[in-house]
Amino acid sequence: MKKIFLLLSIFIFLTAFQTMGKEVFICTTTSSKTYHVKKDCKGLIKCKSIIKKITQKKAENVGRVKCKLEK
Template sequence: MKKIVIILLFLSMLVAFQKKEDKKVYICSSVASTSYHFKKKCRGLSNCKTAIKESTEKRVKKFGRLLCKWEEKELKKK
């Protein structure tokens, strides 16, 4: 019984300190671009004249980017 408690405690600690993976997002590398997108084929990225780059949601929010209006509407529908 004591071994089971120790194993459960150990497993719970592993889960508690596990690093969550940040969501991958896409941005237009243009200087004027201000939003990020969850889908590479998003309607909002169709006007991008420069390269489309992959990043993480945490990183792009740090630089002040906001979620694309098209994708924001989709999230509200769900």
Template structure:
């Protein structure tokens, strides 16, 4: 197999594998110890009350450490679903 064919095969495999990779949803959290929620929007009213740093992490990681979706955003989602 020629070098060109090897390179083309490697490149094709790379494209194939990255095309089907799922992107993880990023969310925002307040880094205080007492915070128990994550937020979908950085502009959320609940997140505006944060007195510490706001950090962007994956939704999966936030849920793995026990965070739940902010009540304000959960309510907003339910309202949109009813419309």
């Protein structure tokens, strides 16, 4: 019983501190097709709508690609 509790505790500890993924910034307009690593990217400054922070994986899942201005 102690071994199960110890293993369960270790599992919970390790999964609790995992990062959700790298966060990126997107412009929420319908015509926007890129995501940006830096909030001060020149491509993102042009955004006339709301700038939202999401994970890179989510951005790629909805068809966004990395901004070409960022290296």
